[in-house]
Amino acid sequence: MTLIDLMRARRSVRAYLPDPVGDDDLAAVLEAARLAPSARNLQPTTFIVVREPANRAALQAAYEREWFWTAPVVIAACVDRTSCWKRRQDGRSSADIDAAIALDHLVLAAWERGLGTCWVCAFDPVPARRLLALPEHIELVAMTPLGRPATLEGQGNPERKPLAAVVRYERW
Ligand SMILES: Cc1cc2nc3c(=O)[nH]c(=O)nc-3n(C[C@H](O)[C@H](O)[C@H](O)COP(=O)(O)O)c2cc1C
Numbered sequence: 726m727t728l729i730d731l732m733r734a735r736r737s738v739r740a741y742l743p744d745p746v747g748d749d750d751l752a753a754v755l756e757a758a759r760l761a762p763s764a765r766n767l768q769p770t771t772f773i774v775v776r777e778p779a780n781r782a783a784l785q786a787a788y789e790r791e792w793f794w795t796a797p798v799v800i801a802a803c804v805d806r807t808s809c810w811k812r813r814q815d816g817r818s819s820a821d822i823d824a825a826i827a828l829d830h831l832v833l834a835a836w837e838r839g840l841g842t843c844w845v846c847a848f849d850p851v852p853a854r855r856l857l858a859l860p861e862h863i864e865l866v867a868m869t870p871l872g873r874p875a876t877l878e879g880q881g882n883p884e885r886k887p888l889a890a891v892v893r894y895e896r897w
Pocket residue numbers: 735736737738843844845846847848880881882883
């Protein structure tokens with residue numbers, strides 16, 4: 726599959742089979758995330774892989790949607806806001822962008838290997854950071870389940886705006 730075909734085919738998956746994710750698959754998607762670019766190559770993103778049933782059960786307090794926990798693996802993308810690039814003129818941080826690029830690499834690599842994911846940012850950050858034992862300077866940006874899709878039915882609207890609606894030339 727070409728990259729553009731992969732991008733066209735990928736969907737957010739909200740129903741998973743309980744089949745375990747193999748170590749090779751897990752290593753491959755984490756490697757894809759590791760290769761992501763980041764501002765000034767500071768690489769502020771860390772991925773926490775949550776597989777232990779007790780930890781998964783506890784983490785459910787931070788995101789209670791049942792479908793999310795049908796996947797055998799959860800990956801939490803965390804960022805170190807103290808070690809990311811900040812724009813000199815206004816202090817704007819690259820942290821969320823860096824984490825997002827890395828997670829998107831992971832998401833696409835997962836789909837290439839027949840594994841589903843779904844970005845989730847609607848978690849409750851207070852229990853999430855406690856249950857993931859995040860140090861003060863680390864922030865959870867997004868989580869995703871990782872596993873074999875059970876179905877792609879009922880996954881919402883995949884339509885994208887036409888190109889003409891999202892591109893302007895020369896100025897706004
Ligand atoms: C930054 C971000 C946050 C998201 N947060 C959630 C979420 O909390 N819960 C959820 O079910 N989906 C979430 N999604 C998934 C989007 O709803 C989904 O990507 C979008 O509807 C397009 O569908 P597709 O991924 O199948 O192309 C999020 C996606 C992104 C990029």
